[in-house]
Amino acid sequence: MPELPEVETIARGVHARVSGDRIVDVWLGRHHEPFKTAPAKMVKGLEGRVILAVRRIGKHIVCELGEAGSGRKGGLQRSVEPSAQWIVHLGMTGRLLVTTPDAPVAAHTHARLTLASGKELRFVDPRRFGRLEWRDLHRERPFAAPGAEPLSIGSAEFSALFRNRKLAIKAALLNQTLLAGVGNIYADESLFRAGLRPGRRAGRLTRAELERLRRSLGEVLHQAIELGGSSVSDYVDANGVRGFFQLEHRVYQRTGEPCRVCGTSVRRTVIAGRGTHFCPRCQR
C-alpha cells in the first residue's frame, strides 16, 4: 500500500531513469476507471512531450512535461518550464515501473509510455484503485495536495490541524485534506513511537503530545524513505526492487506478537474502517 515513503521512493527512481526522455508512443488499457482524464485526451496530451522531472506531492506522483515538439532529449531541457503534468495516484496496488520494451507485460497493465530512449514507463494496478490524470497548465492550475506536507510542517501549524476535532487521532492522520501522504502503516507506526493510543480524540491531545506525534511522524517517514519504503504486499519501486522498512514495523500487522519495547501483546482494533495496531502498555 503505497504511502508517502513508497511514493517518494518510486518518484525518485522514475525521475532518475526517465527525466529528459521523450514520450514517443502511448498505449492505454480499455478500463475507464483508472483515468480521470478521457483516454483520447490523455494520449494526445502525452505524446511527444519531454519528461522534465518526476516528483511526489502527498501520495501523488507528478510528472512535469515540456512542450511537445520543442527542444531535444537530455540536459537541454534544464530551464524549460513545464506546460503540462501527468499525475499518477497508485491507490492500493498501483505500480509505476521503468522497463525495457521486451520485458513481459504484467497482468493489469493499464498504461505503457514508450520513450525515445527505448525504455517504457508502465502503470500496473490489479485493483484499479489508482488514478491517472493529465493537466494542461495553460488552462488548469498545477496539481497541489489539499493537505499539508508531513515532512516540512511546523509545530504550530501541525497542532492547529487537530484543534477542536472530535474524531480519533488515527482517523485525523489518515485524512488527506489535513496531512497529505499518511496512510495506515505510518499512522499506526507514528502513534506507537509517540506513545499515543490511536483512538484518542484528536482535539484532546496536549500540545506536548502533538509535538511528539509530529516528530515521530517525521522520523518514521524519513527512516522509511531511507529504507526504500515498506514492502507489505507486492510493493516494489520503479526498478522492481522491494523496500525494507517493513522490518522496522513496531505494531503494524503484528497483532498478537510481543511489543518490541515492553513485550505486551500487540492489539488490533478498527478505527475509521481500518485495521489499527497498538501496544496497550506503551500507548496511552
Place this chain on the structure above:
DNA sequence: CATTTCACCTGGTGGC
C-alpha cells in the same frame, strides 16, 4: 460543516 460508512476492485488466505 464535521464525521462516519460504504462501494469500488482483485488476489491471497484459511476453513471445510
Place this chain on the structure above:
DNA sequence: TGCCACCAGGTGAAAT
C-alpha cells in the same frame, strides 16, 4: 483439489 467467504485499504460519494 476445489470452492467460497472474507479481508486488505486509498479514496470519494453518500449518509448521518
